[in-house]
Amino acid sequence: MTVPQPHGVACPNCGAPVRFLWAQAVQTTCGYCRSVLVRRDLDLATLGQQADFPATGSPIQIGTKGQWHDQRFVVVGRIAYGWARGKWNEWHCVLDDGASAWLSDAQLEYAMTIAAPSDFEVPAVMQVRVGETYFWNDTPYEVASITEARYLGTEGELPFTTWEKSACLFIDLLNAQHGLATIDGSDTPPMLFLGEYVTFDDLRLRNLREFDGW
Amino acid sequence: MVAPFETPTARVPKAAGFNCPSCGAAIELHAQGWAVSVVCGACGAQLDATDENLKILQYGEKVTAQPRIPLGTRGTWKGAPWEVIGFQVVTISVEDTDYSWTEYVCFNPYRGFLYLSEYQGHWNVIEKLRRRPEREVGGARPTVELNGTTYKHFQTATACTTAALGEFPWELRMGDRVVGRDFVAPPYILSAEASDNETTWSLGTYTPPEIIQKAFGLSKPLAQPIGVFANQPNPHANTPKRMMARFALALSALVLMLVLNVTLAGNRTVFERTLTSSRAQEEQASVTDAFDLDGRTSNVAIDLESDLDNDWLFLVLSLINETTGETREVTRQLSYYHGADSDGSWTEGDKRETVRIASVPAGRYFLRVQAEGGEPGRASASYTMRIRRDVPHYGFYGIALLALLVPLVLSFLPAASFESRRWAESDHAPTSSGRSDDDA
Numbered sequence: 001m002t003v004p005q006p007h008g009v010a011c012p013n014c015g016a017p018v019r020f021l022w023a024q025a026v027q028t029t030c031g032y033c034r035s036v037l038v039r040r041d042l043d044l045a046t047l048g049q050q051a052d053f054p055a056t057g058s059p060i061q062i063g064t065k066g067q068w069h070d071q072r073f074v075v076v077g078r079i080a081y082g083w084a085r086g087k088w089n090e091w092h093c094v095l096d097d098g099a100s101a102w103l104s105d106a107q108l109e110y111a112m113t114i115a116a117p118s119d120f121e122v123p124a125v126m127q128v129r130v131g132e133t134y135f136w137n138d139t140p141y142e143v144a145s146i147t148e149a150r151y152l153g154t155e156g157e158l159p160f161t162t163w164e165k166s167a168c169l170f171i172d173l174l175n176a177q178h179g180l181a182t183i184d185g186s187d188t189p190p191m192l193f194l195g196e197y198v199t200f201d202d203l204r205l206r207n208l209r210e211f212d213g214w
Numbered sequence: 215m216v217a218p219f220e221t222p223t224a225r226v227p228k229a230a231g232f233n234c235p236s237c238g239a240a241i242e243l244h245a246q247g248w249a250v251s252v253v254c255g256a257c258g259a260q261l262d263a264t265d266e267n268l269k270i271l272q273y274g275e276k277v278t279a280q281p282r283i284p285l286g287t288r289g290t291w292k293g294a295p296w297e298v299i300g301f302q303v304v305t306i307s308v309e310d311t312d313y314s315w316t317e318y319v320c321f322n323p324y325r326g327f328l329y330l331s332e333y334q335g336h337w338n339v340i341e342k343l344r345r346r347p348e349r350e351v352g353g354a355r356p357t358v359e360l361n362g363t364t365y366k367h368f369q370t371a372t373a374c375t376t377a378a379l380g381e382f383p384w385e386l387r388m389g390d391r392v393v394g395r396d397f398v399a400p401p402y403i404l405s406a407e408a409s410d411n412e413t414t415w416s417l418g419t420y421t422p423p424e425i426i427q428k429a430f431g432l433s434k435p436l437a438q439p440i441g442v443f444a445n446q447p448n449p450h451a452n453t454p455k456r457m458m459a460r461f462a463l464a465l466s467a468l469v470l471m472l473v474l475n476v477t478l479a480g481n482r483t484v485f486e487r488t489l490t491s492s493r494a495q496e497e498q499a500s501v502t503d504a505f506d507l508d509g510r511t512s513n514v515a516i517d518l519e520s521d522l523d524n525d526w527l528f529l530v531l532s533l534i535n536e537t538t539g540e541t542r543e544v545t546r547q548l549s550y551y552h553g554a555d556s557d558g559s560w561t562e563g564d565k566r567e568t569v570r571i572a573s574v575p576a577g578r579y580f581l582r583v584q585a586e587g588g589e590p591g592r593a594s595a596s597y598t599m600r601i602r603r604d605v606p607h608y609g610f611y612g613i614a615l616l617a618l619l620v621p622l623v624l625s626f627l628p629a630a631s632f633e634s635r636r637w638a639e640s641d642h643a644p645t646s647s648g649r650s651d652d653d654a
Binding site: 059 | 247249324327413
């Protein structure tokens with residue numbers, strides 16, 4: 001199936017061709033000049049240029065494919081964050097049914113989450129403390145960690161724009177069944193993502209980066 | 215729907231070398247992008263691995279501790295390759311005595327981190343858990359439930375990093391303290407480490423040194439374990455279960471034998487007669503009529519029932535084969551006394567007895583009876599003799615049951631002794647045995 005391409009499929013900054021992999025992409029990054037591009041009704045607008053793109057030790061890359069439960073997915077974008085223990089990525093994955101999911105790789109502990117329905121109640125991030133319990137889908141989640149993160153850069157296609165964002169709080173909550181909830185405090189109201197920790201083997205990843213000597 | 219899309223597979227080159235900003239020695243980063251700190255092998259400086267200039271976190275002293283598995287060693291665990299990239303010595307103090315163990319950080323660029331720990335030859339392979347236990351129960355003996363298994367609290371202690379080498383996925387500084395709580399369900403150990411902002415749980419699996427040596431391809435055997443470790447599986451744990459199974463088997467065989475014995479035993483009465491022993495004719499024996507004992511070679515029971523009343527009687531019974539003259543002699547004393555005293559009424563002895571003679575072949579027999587003794591005042595005593603052929607016997611089964619019970623009871627001892635050695639090292643040691651005995 002062909003993804004409908006917007007008018008002006010060239011980077012407004014350098015003229016390189018920009019090809020969308022995902023029809024609902026709102027933001028992408030020019031692979032040549034690293035301009036962050038936002039899709040408007042008819043054309044692309046340049047928001048600005050990213051500095052050095054952060055290298056991480058992740059084996060995942062744009063184009064990596066895998067499986068989550070009964071759905072296949074492909075990685076189309078990423079947001080890189082920095083925190084006290086270095087960096088991690090949130091990889092933007094598109095599932096078979098067209099929905100967005102996020103694969104995080106902090107310390108190579110993989111977790112898959114999906115945005116919760118908008119009517120789910122989310123606490124204000126500044127009120128949350130480690131050890132507290134919140135309920136979603138009648139399941140108790142315990143606050144495991146509160147992380148201060150900063151945006152290091154983006155790559156590929158994203159379902160929202162990130163250009164104006166710089167720092168935010170991430171809150172991770174765990175339940176007793178490998179379940180994970182993440183509150184992303186970069187927006188008001190904060191966004192809630194629900195999902196689970198998954199093992200490397202569970203994801204059956206293909207088209208990974210290869211490491212010399214491994 | 216996503217359009218078909220492939221990027222050429224990127225190959226990530228080996229990490230570039232760095233130099234220690236403290237002493238200039240070469241440093242290689244293996245977990246680049248994920249290591250948070252690295253300790254220089256030459257000068258012991260603790261460096262920030264997330265900083266491209268390896269900013270110094272803390273100057274150090276040369277590390278003298280020798281890892282049993284050298285840094286850089288590649289091993290295989292559960293089918294995946296792992297490289298040992300970090301090593302630290304952790305010390306706890308219990309009642310003014312320091313106990314130290316070592317921990318190893320292993321890395322795989324796809325799978326992240328795996329940990330090993332070693333204390334006096336006892337190894338654990340440890341994975342970080344990304345879930346909470348389902349239940350925590352406090353009290354004098356706290357427990358934690360994970361995946362349906364109950365873990366018993368073993369020890370809570372403050373652990374301090376006293377030496378380190380290589381890379382770590384956390385910011386390591388010498389003297390770092392964490393409060394660790396250990397819960398055990400051999401061969402597993404569930405540990406909670408609490409720092410300021412986070413509690414992390416990890417699950418260790420007790421692993422014999424031979425398995426570690428093989429997994430990491432070490433040429434020299436690792437030291438054998440000393441003593442009993444918190445989550446070491448009890449080697450005798452299955453002995454009672456095994457003995458119980460054997461006992462059950464033997465018991466059912468015994469019951470089967472008993473049932474067969476009772477059902478197959480003929481228990482035929484072949485002769486019955488009432489005799490009167492006159493004290494005047496003492497020493498004179500009487501002889502019964504002949505009777506037939508048929509069937510297979512089997513036992514004979516003689517039931518004696520007397521009318522003794524504060525009297526006694528001594529009987530010499532000879533079972534004589536009419537044809538061959540072969541004689542089987544048994545004796546039995548019958549006595550029955552009763553009365554009343556300050557404690558109330560009493561009785562002693564029994565008017566009835568049963569005498570058994572084993573293994574009597576078939577044939578025609580008679581019984582010669584000689585009665586002796588008795589209270590001087592009594593003129594006579596009468597008694598009935600009933601001879602039964604092929605009688606079930608119960609006494610053997612009681613003795614056999616006892617013989618079976620003894621090894622069963624003994625089989626519990628080694629397992630119990632192992633458990634008491636395990637718990638002697640915990641926060642829940644019985645107060646009677648002091649820690650000072652442990653080194654003895």
